[in-house]
Amino acid sequence: MSWLTVAKKDFKGARRSKSLWAAAVLLGLVAVVLAYGNQAFRQTEVEAVQGLFRTLTQILAVLLPIIALTATYMAIAGEREGGGIKFLLSLPNTRRDVFTGKLLSRLAIVASGVVFMYIAASSVSLTKHGVFPLGVIAGTLLLTILYGSVFVSIAVAVSAAAASRSRAIANALASYFVLVILYVFPDIQVKTVVQGIHTSLLGMESNPDLYNAVQYTSPFLAYQKAINLVVPNRLEQQLFRDSATNLDGDEPMWATDVDLNLPVYLTDEFSLVILAFWLVVPLLVGFWAFKRTDLE
């Protein structure tokens, strides 16, 4: 169980980090401001609070990866650069213990931050609107922790594979760009690029399902689709409306009661598979790299 002592020490150290507390306070403030400003305009109090938590997830979709990556990218790279790894590995710890311990500690840290934010948002909402829509709050909380964990996993992997701080920063930035930024702005879409290659270079017939499937590999989109699973229909966000089976349809952006007829790999449920992939695969790759590298 020596991963546990690695995790405990790491968590203890992180708990005393001023910058982590600053980040937590900032998150709490964002939550409070959002919750306080949230009005039940032409809707019930419950609907208003449900809407608030969906808005929160939309903000966190962009923000949480940054928090998770910055809180984690130095987890192992920092020990390597500072030489702390020499103490860790002179004691009866294996590299697996160090990797596992660091991962669990950082997962706990990021999850605590999310929970903190949720406590802030839900208590302000409860005071202001007198309601606590448990289903939406618990559902989005769990998915948000899962989403944060995906980026912790990526950052631990990046950190384990990097020999220095600068390398770890570069890799963390690159993963944020490739996995989030590329999907945020509608003008520079991955699927447009794929489409261009597919139709122009390869001369194939246009296949929106394929492009959407490629687009859907992003944890950023997967998270948003996953949120659809736990919020009421009216709050669902419809993506991939141009998919083959719906080409003729002229669906509204916010479909209220019509579920798009999508292939299984584009459904909301499939998002969990994608998130699970991003949770596990980076860890395997990162650990493989860490296990065989020379630590100096």
Added chain:
Amino acid sequence: MPSIQTNGLTKQFGDDMVAVDDLNLSIEKGEIFGFLGPNGAGKSTTINMLLDFIRPTEGSAQVLGMDAQEETAAIRECIGVLPEGYEFDDHLTGREYIEWTIETKAADDDPDEILDTVGIRDDAARKASSYSTGMQQRLAFGMALINDPDLLILDEPSAGLDPNGIQRMRSLIRDRADNGTTVFFSSHLLSEVEAVCDRVGVMTEGQLVAMDTIKELRKKAGGRESIMLECATQPTRDAVDDLNAVSEVLIEGTTLTAYCADPAVKADIVRQVDDQADVVDISVDETSLEELFNQYTSGGRDGMAQEEANTEFEEVPV
């Protein structure tokens, strides 16, 4: 069973940089072994291979009879390590580092006792990152002593320590060795190695160029001693000419200097010169170990091992 055994241990970085070249070491239980060499000789690389921080490109190493690459956790149960080039950069106090080590090693040491032993108990409640280099070194040494390890691996242990600290560390090392702990001690400081080690291995450019006791090494290096006699009247060469072991005699005024390969002949020199021209003062000069060291390492990285040795004693608050 040797405490440390390496068989043709080799580490090559890239295509042409051989950091450690075909190293064969055997360190016996209870021995204090000095691993000597200039900076960049491959000492730390060797230690890093023993600890599985880096992997050999050829050869193998056994620590306490266990394979250094395969049985890392079991080895780490039984060893104490003072690494080189570390930092205490977590937000933890000195005591917390000690407690963490005790917990990880599942030991039953008393943190206060360890802190006392290395002399940092008064500062135990402060963050270790605020310690001076010497205090960090004491803390790291304290961590290495926890759970009474069978083997202590100390990489440049005196770096940053003040003379008192060095003295304390030496006596702790001797105590532990007397109780059966094997000590593997790397240093570029001859004085260190000379003061505590039973046996010495000299490493240069990745190769072990000598391994023996200091006394034997000195003999092998062709070291000689000189004896200088201040006399009442001017002595002559005749006084010592019949002694075979005397290789050279210099006379300047009333001072006679004789060089000899065999130290035992010094008494004869004194006796015979005294018969001829009353000896009033005697001084003896051994071949300095620095010279010996330089002989083996061709002067080290920049031919100035001596200079490094002198600047190492930085000022550290106690």
